[in-house]
Amino acid sequence: METGLRNKTALVTAASKGIGKGCAAALIKEGCRVIISSSNAKNLEYALKEFSAxxxxxxxxxKCDLNLKSDIQNLYEQVxxxxGGIDILVNNCGGPHPGFFEELGEDKWDYAYDQVLMGPVRLIKLFLPSMKQKKWGRIINITSLSVFQPIDNLILSNTFRTGLTALAKTLSNRFAANNITVNNVAPGYVLTQRIKELAENKAKVTGETAEQIFEKMKSEIPMQRIGQPEDxxxxxxxxxxxxxSYITGNTIHVDGGRVVSYF
Ligand SMILES: NC(=O)c1ccc[n+]([C@@H]2O[C@H](COP(=O)([O-])OP(=O)(O)OC[C@H]3O[C@@H](n4cnc5c(N)ncnc54)[C@H](OP(=O)(O)O)[C@@H]3O)[C@@H](O)[C@H]2O)c1
Structure with a gap:
């Protein structure tokens, strides 16, 4: 399929590793001009080197720490x-702190609010005018299957990602006439640093090994495999x-069939 993405300008946040890195690589291969950002200069340098090949x-x-307003402003000014502006914004972020309600203090709630919800709000506010001017734009948020069914020990993800989903749907109505679509991609289990850390944390609590946790995850997926960033x-x-161009306000879950609901 001809994607029509050659020479479009795309910004992918949290793109030094994992899912964000996979998205940036795919857009580069489609011929986009891609700006990658993340909070750690060394990680970013490694990714840039790899992409340049x-x-x-x-x-x-x-470099942009998405929890810092000043970094987001600086990212905007540099881009x-x-x-001049961008055509495609892929809003990805680091994974919210895991934990059950009783374990999480207000500091963790405040951090996750900025990380998951306000980062995209700030970026959309800054980059929207350039999309409106071109009468073309794509805003794609990376969320999680937690928007379809809560994950017990990821209450920060469950709470703020559903907020982001509501934001996307609301904005999709508002900007459709400008030929700007707003959608979400909700991953299931994807093999990255984040999922390895979550499995190791869980293993500490349950007394199983991380390998056993992975086997359990696989058994919950109809496709019987953990996803890859490329998926x-x-x-x-x-x-x-x-x-x-006619799809907006939508969430596509990419999860090997893991979500058990109809929609
Ligand atoms: N993997 C899964 O199974 C899965 C499933 C559902 C949803 N998700 C969500 O998808 C997103 C990406 O997950 P992943 O698995 O790709 O995680 P990952 O491999 O741990 O990568 C996280 C990325 O976020 C960046 N990052 C972390 N803190 C940042 C900050 N303050 N500002 C800017 N960038 C920051 C990291 O780069 P630096 O360290 O260089 O800043 C890295 O590039 C997360 O929000 C995660 O919760 C993942």
Whole structure:
């Protein structure tokens, strides 16, 4: 399928590792100019080096801690001076702190609010005018299957990602006439640093090994395998493409069939 993405400008946040990195790689391979950002300069440098080896890669890296308003403003200013604006915004972030309600203090709630919800709000506010001007835009939020069914020990994800989903649907109505779509991709289990850490944490509590936790995860997935960042990236590329221009306000779960509800 011709995606029509050549020379579009895309910003992918939290893109030094895992799902964000997979999305950035896929957009680079489609011929997009891609700005990657993350909070750790060393991680970002490694990712930039790897991406620069992709034939024809147009890629730029800007350090940005998504929990810092000033970093988001700086990211915007750097991108604006380089490219004027962007066509595609992929809102990814680090994983919210795991834990049950009784375990999480207000500091963790405040952090996750900025991390999951206000980061995208701030980025959309800053980059929307350039999309409106071009009368073309794609906003794609990486969320989680937690928006379909709560994950018991991920209450911060459950709470703020459903808020982000509501934001996306509301904005999709508002910007549709500007040819700007707003959608979410909700991963199931994907093999990244984050899922390894979650499995190790769980293993400490249950007394199982991380391998046993992974086997259990697999057994809950009809496809019988843990996803790869590329599985998520394929959905992001599709939603960014011209072919998806009539899809907005939607959430695609990419989970090997893991979500048990109809929708
Ligand atoms: N993996 C899964 O199974 C799964 C399932 C559902 C949802 N998700 C969600 O998808 C998102 C990505 O997960 P992942 O599995 O790819 O995680 P990951 O492999 O741990 O990668 C997280 C990324 O976030 C960046 N990051 C962390 N804190 C940041 C900050 N303050 N500001 C900017 N960037 C930051 C990290 O880069 P630096 O350290 O360089 O900043 C890294 O690039 C998370 O929100 C996660 O909860 C994951």
């Amino acid at each position: 992709i034939p024809g890669a147009q890629v730029h890296a800007v 604006k001076s380089l490219y 998520i990236a394929n959905a992001v590329v599709f939603l960014a493409s011209e072919g998806a």
